[in-house]
Amino acid sequence: MTGVRVLLVDDDRDVRETVASRLRQEQFEVISCTYFIEAADHLHVHFEGVVVSDFRMPGKDGLWLLNHCRSVDPELPVIMLTGYADRRFIIDAISLGAVTVLEKPCSMKTLIAEIRAANDRRLSRLEARSRRAKRQLRSWIGKTPEDVSLSVQMQMIEKTLIEKSLKRHGGDIANVMKELNLSKSTLYERMRRAGIDPKKFR
Amino acid sequence: MKQRPGAESSVRSDKTIALNFTRAIVIVLTAALAGGTAGLIKGYADVTRNAELKLGLFAQQTEGLLAKYRHIPLFLASHPTVVTATIKETGSVELDDLLQQTVIATNAFGIVLLLEDGKPLAHASRRISGPAPSEAGAEKAIGSSGILALKRRFTLDRRSGKRLYEFAFGIRDVEKAETGTVAVYVDLEDFEIGWRSQSELIFLQADDGTVVASNEAGLLMKKTPVQDAAILSLPGTYRIGDLPGFWLGTNKQSFVTGTRLYVLSPASSLFNYFVFGAVSIAAIAALFFTTFRYLQIRRHLILRRLDEEQSAKELLEQAVQERTRSLRAEMAQRKDAQDRMRRLQAELAEGEKLRALGEMSVTISHEINQPLFALEALVDTIRVDLAADNDRSHIGPEIDRLSQIVDRIGDVVRNLRDFARDPEFEVEQVNLLQSVRDSIELLAIRLSRDGVEVDLKSREEEGPMVAAETVRLQQVIVNLMSNAADAAKTARCPRVIVEVAREEQEATVAVRDFGAGIERIEKIFDPFYTTKPTGEGMGLGLSISARIAAVFGGRITAANCSGGGAEFTLHLPLREPES
Secondary structure, eight states, rough: OOOOEEEOOOHHHHHHHHHHHHHHHOOOOOESSSHHHHHHHOOOOTTEEEEEEEOSSSSHHHHHHHHHHHHOTTTTOEEEEEEEEOOHHHHHHTTTOSSSHHHHSSOOHHHHHHHHHHHHHHHHHHHHHHHHHHHHHHHSSSOGGGOOOOOHHHHHHHHHHHHHHHHHTTTTTHHHHHHHOOOOOHHHHHHHHTTOOGGOOO | OOOHHHHHHHHHHHHHHHHHHHHHHHHHHHHHHHHHHHHHHHHHHHHHHHHHHHHHOOOOOHOOOOOHHHHHHHHHTTOHHHHHHHHTOOEEEEEHHHHHHHHHHHHSEEEEETTTTTEEEEEEEESSSSSGGGGGGGOBBBOOOOOOOOEEEEEEEETOEEEEEEEEEEEEOOOOOOEEEEEEEEEEHHHHHHHHOOSEEEEEOOOSSEEESSSSGGGSSSSEEEEEEEGGTTTEEEEETTTOOOEEEEEEEEETOEEEEEEEEEEEHHHHHHHHHHHHHHHHHHHHHHHHHHHHHHHHHHHHHHHHHHHHHHHHHHHHHHHHHHHHHHHHHHHHHHHHHHHHHHHHHHHHHHHHHHHHHHHHHHHHHHHHHHHHHHHHHHHHHHHHHHTTTTTTHHHHHHHHHHHHHHHHHHHHHHSSSSOOOOOOEEEHHHHHHHHHHHHHHHHHTTTTTEEEEEHHHHSEEEEHHHHHHHHHHHHHHHHHHHHHTSSSSSSSEEEEEESEEEEEEEEEEEEEEOOOGGGGSSTTTOOOOOOOOOOHHHHHHHHHHHHTTTEEEEEEOTSSSSSEEEEEOOOOOOO
């Protein structure tokens, strides 16, 4: 089992530093950020960890961050901290998929427990996701991913996705372009490389 | 709309005036007629009375004169010289003297002595050179009965054309035989002398109707019948011969001479009386009427003016009432609007208060919960460290940190208290430029730490003196500058420009940064409004500064600059030392 990774976002230096130091005692890997902009750099679909964010911050606030996380990965766990209990904010945060909303000052025990739980869920979720992807890949290319190079894998996935889309739309190039978000020339170039004839799908 | 009483009455008054004009003419004419009639009556009475007075006077004169001459023939007829001369039938010097003396003494026209056969014996005349009245043809004074009598008659002297009155008396001797006649003649012109100055027509009429004496020459020696005209059965109205018109007057018959004396005035003389009466009474009537009309018109005018004043007053009153009504309505409306507005304002203020309270509670709870949370984390860290029982070297710094955070909570509370408390201080003379310099010095460490440069610009070496209190003024300037430094430290250009300037009435300190500017500049002075990260401000600084500036009689203005960043300007009233 890997360690716990925490992305801590708070504009209050005292809070940021003391909480980080306490979490480090728990052997957590803590990334401290003052603003949303800083935090956004660390957020990606494979982020192995938990986001802990203050709500009230100058500029882009906690809700903004939450929204951003949802767009990056809907399953990214976010624990919100708030200096005051605003019912509306709590409802917003929960409906946007926050793991929980903790009211400052909360006990460090609760925070740490919540982080651990969320982290565990996150890691198992990522693992499942990875297994599913491998399975799918195998069904598409007939080989375990480990046997072929990444570029070959990518080409195969690309071909599979284009063919699936063409089948769905009955060979309608315009709709495929729209679905895969590709330009006409790129789409034709990819189809040529993969040896797909769109006429066959009509 | 109420009928104006003035309009109607003015029409009526025009009619009244027209009517009154006709009436005035009728009244004046009636007055003239009445006056004329009265004049006529008065004239008739006057004329008649005058005539009677004059008649009395002249009748007496005439009687007197005639009576005076009556005795002269008697005296001469019995005089021995005359008797002797008639008997002798010769004249004498003595006789002539006697006759001449008598003429002179009596002022008779003449005396003639005739013999019994009618031959003239002697005569005497008033005019010595003139002809004797003998040729008047004195008649024998003896009547057929032989009784001696005084014979009287009117006669006309054929030679001189004089009208004469003759008294004749017979002369007798001792045997009572008639020897001659003596005749004395009186000139009738002597009677007329007194009449000529009279305005009336006066004449003496003999019993045969001949006018023998008159002040009117046309009537003389003419037979003039006098008829009683009896106009309006009034006595004393006559028609005289062929004289035109009617005459008024009276007459009297002399018992001595049998003559009738008339004193008359032409009826036309009454015309003057008529005219006089008519004119005077008409004038009086006209005067009365004019006065009456004048008073009436004046009264009418006064009434009309009063009417007009009344109606004007009524109009004014009406206008005033209307205006009052509309004003009252307007006032009511305005009051309604004001009430509504006050209510709205109260509601707004209430809402604003609630909103501020909400904002404040959010800020305060955030401001306090934040360090509390940090404390919780720190305390937990220390506890774990203590429990771990290994390296305790970092516990000391952790506890220092702990007291810092506690201080921070204390600051929050102190800030709140400062805000709630009204600033109390004495306003004095402070050098603004010096204050700015001191403030920069106070902030020097912080500024250098944040890497912010400060440019101080001032046109003067000596700064302007302003009304302020040193410490509070510095607090405000420090607040403005640290705000600017906060904005500047994250900006591309970490610079703050502070400019001290002197205006006409005030001095200013402008603090400009090149940061992001202020998003909601209208809220910048609201308490608990902040653009800073948590822990760096409660949003009270500017609000407190603004209040301090207001106490100094100044203000703080804020603006976003076109080149980016914000500029805050503190305006303070100048207080220069009296030189």
